[in-house]
Amino acid sequence: MTKPEFSKGLEGVIAAESRICKIDGEQGKLYYCGYSITDLVENCSFEEVTYLLLYGELPNRRQLDAFTLKMRANRKLPEPVKDMIRSFPERAHPMELLQSVIAYLSGYTEHQIHHGPDCYCTDTLHQVAQLPSVIAGHWRTRNGRELVDPRAxxxxxxxxxxxLTGEVPDERDGRLMDASLVLHAEHSFNASTFTARVVASTMSTCYCSISAAMGALYGSLHGGANERVMEMVDEIGSVEAVSGYVKKALDEKRKIMGMGHRVYRAKDPRAVAIEGYLRDLSERKGNQDYYSILKEIERVFRERMEEAGKPIYPNVDFFSGAVYRLLGIPRELFTPVFAMARAAGWLSHILEQRAGNRLYRPKAYYTGEIDRPFVPLDRR
Ligand SMILES: CC(C)(COP(=O)(O)OP(=O)(O)OC[C@H]1O[C@@H](n2cnc3c(N)ncnc32)[C@H](O)[C@@H]1OP(=O)(O)O)[C@@H](O)C(=O)NCCC(=O)NCCS
Structure with missing residues (x-):
């Protein structure tokens, strides 16, 4: 039999129709529900963007106020969830806690029925509203501190x-954190979003779908690149050392973290936005070290790529790690913070999947044997 054509890793396969997110990789543009990410990040709160992703339209003032109130009212964790956070194994990664706690939270919906096609997640908004409380609570527990209750x-x-810190942040830091969440809220059919849709397509609960997505995001090929960018920045240590480091890495065919993307052939628009925020933040905090090193990495890297004719540019992860560090967020929380933002996108895709559902069931090209002679257990 001739080998059928197939796409390993589903590369290039269009698996569904979607109205949520459009990535224009050639032009370096990104749209949520038709709105440019540049307009959204400059003008909208994370709550406003979550509304857009869930309902497909930007809210008017009254709708936004009601939605914001609902999200904020749901921030507080039930006591048993706090107990779960406190008793979670110390050595476990926060992403493992997030995966478990999301499923656990399903027991705290006000509705009796939350299985099957009826989905109340837009009422409870648990998965979006409570993730920050879980992440911050876990971090504080592990550092021997009391949990801090959310403020509405x-x-x-x-x-x-x-x-996370127990202190009300500077207003500009708070706005910057929101902006970063907006930039990470949605990005089409990536591995974790696709996972969420596959699970939702079985008519499983939105909690189980998001819990599965969390598992997909944890993997190092998906979330986590910004952690490795900061490891690289720490290892390089100074602007003077950049050129030697980048050239050596490229000569040895090693990848530079935070560079390149499967879809973008231009600079990732999220990287453009977050670079601007990092520049301002570095100035405000009086610490230009990370920004200077990153810009020098970009310069040396781009020079080499231009020589080789390769359209490889910084992605969102290149600058986001430095922003988080300057905001006082520890490296181990970079992927959980990504999850905190992306939960809005996952939920949006779960609802869209349910609205026009067809169970995902691809086929495999079987390469094993058939009709093997069966040998009974005591003769093997
Ligand atoms: C994101 C990524 C996985 C996309 O990969 P991809 O589309 O499958 O592209 P490939 O890994 O096949 O790379 C294509 C070419 O570009 C080069 N390239 C891609 N990203 C590179 C990087 N970050 N540094 C150096 N070279 C890179 C590859 O070496 C390869 O070169 P070759 O054709 O001479 O062999 C890849 O760019 C990468 O690993 N980047 C670093 C990790 C990262 O930042 N991930 C976060 C993504 S949001």
Whole structure:
């Protein structure tokens, strides 16, 4: 039999129709529900963008106020969830806690029925509203500190920083945290979003779908590149050492973290936005070290890529790690913070999947044997 054509890793396969996100990789543009990411990040709160992703339209003032109120009212964790956070194994990664806790939270919906096609996640918004409380609570527990209760007068991002550090952040830091969440909220059919849709297509709960997506995001080929960018920045240590490091890495065919993307052939628009924020933040904090090293890496890297004719540019992860560090977020929380933002996109895709559902069931090209002679157990 001739080998059928197939696409390993589903590369290039269009698996569904979607109205949520458009990536124009050639032009370096990104749209949520038709709105440019540049407009959204400059003008909208994370709550506003979550509304857009869930309902497909930007809210008016009244709708936004009601939605914001609902999200903020759901931030507080039930006591048993706090107990779970406190008793989670110390050595476990926060992403493992997030995967478990999301499924656990399903027991705290007000509705009796939350299985099957009826989905109440837009009412409870648990998975979006409570993730910051879980992440901050876990971090504080592991560092021997008491959990900090959420505050309803702070934005999603500012409240996260407050619960993490116990101090109300500078207003500009809070806004920057929100902006970063907006930039990470959605990115089409990536591995974790596709995972969420596959699970949702079985008519499983939105909790189980998001829990599965969390597992996919944890993997080092998906979330986590910004952690490795900061490891590289620490290893390089100074602007003077950049050129030697980058050239050696490329000569040895090693990849430079935070560079390149499967879809973008231009600079990732999220990287453009977050670079601007990093520049301002570095100035405000009086610490230009990370920004200077990153810009020098970009310069040396791009020079080499131009020589080789390769359209490889910084992606969002290249600058985001430095922003998080300057905001006081530890490296281990970079992927959980990504999850905190992406939960909005996952939820949006789960709802879209349910609305026009067809069970995902691809085929495999079987390469094993058939009709093997069966040998009974005592003769093997
Ligand atoms: C994101 C990524 C996996 C996309 O990969 P991809 O589309 O499958 O592209 P490939 O890995 O096949 O790379 C294609 C070519 O570009 C080169 N390339 C891609 N990213 C590179 C990088 N970060 N540094 C150096 N070279 C890179 C590859 O070496 C390869 O060169 P070759 O054709 O001479 O062999 C890849 O760019 C990467 O590993 N980047 C670093 C990790 C990262 O930042 N991930 C976060 C993504 S948001």
């Amino acid at each position: 007068d702070l934005s999603h991002g500012a409240n996260f920083l407050y619960m």
